[in-house]
Amino acid sequence: MEEFVRSFFEVDTNISAWALPDIRITDIIDILVIAFIIYELLIWFRKTRAWILLKGIFFLFAFAGVSIVLQLNMTQWIFKATINVGVIAVIIIFQPELRRALEQIGRGSFLSSVFNVESHTLSEENVEALVYAMEQMSSVKTGALIVIEQEVALGEYEQTGIPIDAAISSQLIMNIFEHNTPLHDGAMIIREDRILSATCYLPLSENQEISKELGTRHRAALGLSEISDSKIFVVSEETGHISMAYSGQLYRHIDGDFIRRELLGEKRSKVNKLKARLMRRKGGDGS
Numbered sequence: 001m002e003e004f005v006r007s008f009f010e011v012d013t014n015i016s017a018w019a020l021p022d023i024r025i026t027d028i029i030d031i032l033v034i035a036f037i038i039y040e041l042l043i044w045f046r047k048t049r050a051w052i053l054l055k056g057i058f059f060l061f062a063f064a065g066v067s068i069v070l071q072l073n074m075t076q077w078i079f080k081a082t083i084n085v086g087v088i089a090v091i092i093i094f095q096p097e098l099r100r101a102l103e104q105i106g107r108g109s110f111l112s113s114v115f116n117v118e119s120h121t122l123s124e125e126n127v128e129a130l131v132y133a134m135e136q137m138s139s140v141k142t143g144a145l146i147v148i149e150q151e152v153a154l155g156e157y158e159q160t161g162i163p164i165d166a167a168i169s170s171q172l173i174m175n176i177f178e179h180n181t182p183l184h185d186g187a188m189i190i191r192e193d194r195i196l197s198a199t200c201y202l203p204l205s206e207n208q209e210i211s212k213e214l215g216t217r218h219r220a221a222l223g224l225s226e227i228s229d230s231k232i233f234v235v236s237e238e239t240g241h242i243s244m245a246y247s248g249q250l251y252r253h254i255d256g257d258f259i260r261r262e263l264l265g266e267k268r269s270k271v272n273k274l275k276a277r278l279m280r281r282k283g284g285d286g287s
């Protein structure tokens, strides 16, 4: 490590080494791949606690550089001693973040997020039923937590709830989340056009940066989004606002159009919005 820092701050005075080398197509691909990895790493750093760590590492490197240039032997010795222990400490402290990043790569959600793969697990009618139910529950401030399963199976969370296995309808969704009814607590899980279960218990997020005004319903949505690729919708009982948790991010104050776009993709959501308007004018309710 010390060698690396030393070579980093050593200036190459050999002029011939500054001449442009032959660049092959594979070199360009190499540069693009490295640039892409650094870009994704920086984004990952920003989304996690590791951002603070990165700033700390920059500071330490700058400090080490200064100590090498000024030949501060004692400082260099301390730096060398702490850096070895530091690497192990960082792995232990950031074990949850590292595990999550590896899980994301493993299940391919990393690539799908890069190439913006859209989910098509729900029919247009069912998306409209969901939008209608969420808008209605939002207007009367009925709390709700709805999980739309994607590629990662949620069997273990489904088992914590009460099995429903019913077709999706806005009336059923609203009924399940109605205050003081046996099924209103916890989360509803939806898999491919079926409501699988209700009252499911989701893992709570340990993210320290979640706004203090948000309670356990939002924390549970965020928690599941950190370990799966599900799209999780929350209707706040306190404010009536709708939010979506996806890939460790919470999108707050979203509306019906946002939900359509997320569940159907850009093109289908526009057509669906028009269809829904026509249906409602004719007296339908979106279920």
Ligand SMILES: Nc1ncnc2c1ncn2[C@@H]1O[C@H](COP(=O)(O)OP(=O)(O)OP(=O)(O)O)[C@@H](O)[C@H]1O
Pocket: 143, 144, 145, 184, 185, 186, 187, 200, 201, 202, 203, 204, 213, 214, 215, 216, 217, 218, 219, 220, 235, 236, 237, 238, 239
């Ligand atoms: N781990 C969990 N899994 C699923 N649902 C949960 C979990 N923890 C809490 N909930 C649901 O959240 C409700 C409590 O919400 P709370 O008021 O703490 O959250 P909130 O984020 O402030 O939401 P709101 O804005 O609706 O009040 C519980 O009654 C329960 O239905």
